[in-house]
Amino acid sequence: MTGKTEPQPIFDSEEERAEFEFHDSDEWVSVENFDEQRRRLELAARQMLEGSARQQISISISERDLARLKTRAAEKGIPYETLIDSILHEYAEA
Template sequence: MKKKKFDPFENLVLDEYEQDIEDALERGEFVSDPNFAENKKMFEEAARRHIDLENSKSITLRIKKKDLIRLKAKAARNKIPYQTLINLLINNYTEGKMKISL
C-alpha cells in the first residue's frame, strides 16, 4: 500500500485578506519586480546586519581622551563611525589578522 503524500494546502481555508490576494494573483494583477535581484541583495544584507546586531553585545570601555580623539580622526578620514573602527580592530585581533605587542 502506497502512503499518501502530505499536502499542506489540502483543505486550506483562506481568510478574506488571503483570498483577495489569491484572486488578484489569478487575475494577473501582480507583476514581477524588474529590480528583483537588486532588491533581493539589499534585503539579504539588511537581514545579515539585523542578525549581526542581535548577536552584538554593548560594552563600556574607558580609554584616554587623546586616544579617542585620534581614533575618531582616523575613522573620519575613512568615512566610517569610530565605533565601527573599534569593532573592526577588535575583530581583526580576535581573528588573528592583527598582532599586538603586550
C-alpha cells in the first residue's frame, strides 16, 4: 500500500464549503418558515391534482427573472413552473 489519501476539495467560500458538507451528509436540517413552505407545497400539490381544469399558456419573461424564479423554485424543491403557477394563483385570489 502506498498510503495515499483522497484529495480534499477546494472551496471558494465558506458558503460553498457548507453547501458541500450539507449535500454530503445524511442529516436532517431545520427549515425556516416551515408552515409557510408546507402551505406552498400543499398548494402546488393541489394544483397538480386539479389538472383537468387547467389551460396551458405561453408567456415571455426576461432571462434574468426566469433564472431567479428557477433558483427560488430549486431552493423550495419544486419545479419552477409550479412556483410561477402558485405566484399567479396567489395574486389572482388576493
